[in-house]
Structure formats: C-alpha cells, structure tokens
Amino acid sequence: MKLHFLLLLLLLAPALPATERLRLATTTSTDNSGLLAAINPVFTARTGIAVDVIAVGTGKALKLGRNCDVDAVLVHAPAAEKAFVEAGYGIDRLAVMHNDFVIAGPRDDPAGIRQAKTAAETLGRIALAKAPFVSRGDDSGTHKKEKQLWRQAGIEPQGGWYYSIGQGMGAALGFAHEKLAYLLTDRGTWLAMRDKLPDLTVVFEGDPALYNPYHIIAVNPKRCPKANFDAAMRYAAFLTGPVGQKLIGEFKVGGRQLFHPDVLP
Incomplete structure (x- = not known):
C-alpha cells in the first residue's frame, strides 16, 4: 500500500x-x-x-x-x-x-579526501591541509560521531580552520556552504537540503563507521x-x-x- x-x-x-x-x-x-x-x-x-x-x-x-x-x-x-x-x-x-553520515565539502575537494580509505583518514587529510571544517559543536549525535572520528585519527582539531558553531545540522550545512568548508552530516538532512547548497557535494561516504x-x-x-x-x-x-x-x-x-x-x- x-x-x-x-x-x-x-x-x-x-x-x-x-x-x-x-x-x-x-x-x-x-x-x-x-x-x-x-x-x-x-x-x-x-x-x-x-x-x-x-x-x-x-x-x-x-x-x-x-x-x-x-x-x-x-x-x-x-x-x-x-x-x-x-x-x-x-x-x-x-x-x-x-541512514548514514557522509562528509560534504567543496566540489574541488582541496584536501583530497576523495582518495581516503576511511572516514578517520579524511579528517587527517583535512587537518593536514588546514582546510576549513565546520563542527556542530553542540553535543549532538553528529557531533559525538565527529569527535569519535577525530579520536580515531589521533587529532585534536584546533586553529582558525576549525569552526565549532554550536548549532543544528541545517545551520551547520548553511555555514559550511558559506565558508566552502567540509563537515560531517547525516545523509537525511543532506538530501533534504542539498539543492540549496550548490557549492557543496558529498566527497566521502560508505565507511561502515558512518552508520547512523x-x-x-x-x-x-x-x-x-x-x-x-x-x-x-x-x-x-x-x-x-x-x-x-x-x-x-x-x-x-x-x-x-x-x-x-x-x-x-
């Protein structure tokens, strides 16, 4: 039915x-x-x-x-x-x-994370390149997953490239679009909003660690x-x-x- x-x-x-x-x-x-x-x-x-x-x-x-x-x-x-x-x-x-989490980012992928094998490796590449990254920073499930991935990468993110904004997923996606930044997002919100975010695309997906x-x-x-x-x-x-x-x-x-x-x- x-x-x-x-x-x-x-x-x-x-x-x-x-x-x-x-x-x-x-x-x-x-x-x-x-x-x-x-x-x-x-x-x-x-x-x-x-x-x-x-x-x-x-x-x-x-x-x-x-x-x-x-x-x-x-x-x-x-x-x-x-x-x-x-x-x-x-x-x-x-x-x-x-659903699952994905990593969205600029279409030209300046940190080269499309070549990464794991989600943790993508964050390592972003940190190494000091490419802009937006964190929800709000103790949400998405933020908890992000922190888990940073721990797996052995990195404590800090510096002017790392934006912790303390807001929800929709606001974080909008901010990332404005800054041409990477971020971790649940796929559901990404699919609901992606038509409003023409300068961002999914640059990494499929790691079992991103199950949500x-x-x-x-x-x-x-x-x-x-x-x-x-x-x-x-x-x-x-x-x-x-x-x-x-x-x-x-x-x-x-x-x-x-x-x-x-x-x-």
Whole structure:
C-alpha cells in the first residue's frame, strides 16, 4: 500500500481529537528533514495524541529526559543512549530507522579526501591541509560521531580552520556552504537540503563507521512520575509498527529516500 493511499484512508476516516500531548525530544535531523512533520499527524489522527517536538542535539535531548522535561526521546548516539537507559532514566530502547553520515565539502575537494580509505583518514587529510571544517559543536549525535572520528585519527582539531558553531545540522550545512568548508552530516538532512547548497557535494561516504541508527526511548516513569508513559509507549509502538515503518520508508524528498526502517523491510 502506497503512502498516498494510507494518507487518503486517514483523510476519509474520522480523525480523533487531540486530547493528550506527548513531549518528544529529538534530533535536529529528524526535524530539519521534514520526517516528523510528515508522520506525526498520522499518529495524532489515529490516537488523539498530539506530539510536541523539541528538536535539539542528542546530548540536549537526553538531558531533557534526565530532567523529566519530556516523555520520550528519539535520538542517534548509541553509546549515550545505552548510558541513559543503564542509569535508569529511560526504558524500552527500540530501533526505529537508520541512514548514514557522509562528509560534504567543496566540489574541488582541496584536501583530497576523495582518495581516503576511511572516514578517520579524511579528517587527517583535512587537518593536514588546514582546510576549513565546520563542527556542530553542540553535543549532538553528529557531533559525538565527529569527535569519535577525530579520536580515531589521533587529532585534536584546533586553529582558525576549525569552526565549532554550536548549532543544528541545517545551520551547520548553511555555514559550511558559506565558508566552502567540509563537515560531517547525516545523509537525511543532506538530501533534504542539498539543492540549496550548490557549492557543496558529498566527497566521502560508505565507511561502515558512518552508520547512523536512531532509537526511541520512553522516559522512565519511576524517575519521572509526571511523564506520559502511556503516550510514549504508544508512540514507540507506532514508529516501530507496520504503519510507522511504512511511512518512514516511503518518506522522500525530491524522490530521494532519507531514512530506512529497521523493523520492517
């Protein structure tokens, strides 16, 4: 069943009024890409639960969960997610979808990273050339992955060539385009925005180290008694169930698939 037919069925069926609210902390990539704007109304129509999206970096999203300011988190930093659950702040961490990271940069590739064999090697080449590089610098899942790659390269990035801007993925891509700089970006946001970034292109991709999985985690009601745990679990069931997984797999921008469902093929 195609996505437009699913949406047609929902339009023909009476929508439930939004009588509950779910506070969801998530990454800027799920927001900037337009994914949640496409699928959350379907969830609300089926359940009557409205989703209030707070789009921040993964680190800030998990902090909101620890502070009991949200009901669920949808993030993409596996080590930080596992620590969050093991510390008792979240429960039922479920795989939802994945894409991958890519390194975008100037079309003429002044650092020559197209010849690199690994993502860590690309960063070594960028540092050696002192080519402009934009870091989100915001403790997001993307920033965590970037720092991991710098550690693998044995480099502490610093100097006038390294821009740490403390902003989301969309803003970082715009800044990199302005500066003709390299940066690490999730593929979903890149595909959603690349037509607005004519001077940048993907210059490195395909390293297994760039795999980028997303998980949904309900905030633990024992830690946060006021959390809407029932709504969080219903949202998790929707994202990982047949309808949610189909919507994720069929969400495209300009004919390009941005995310791949992890539960259903």
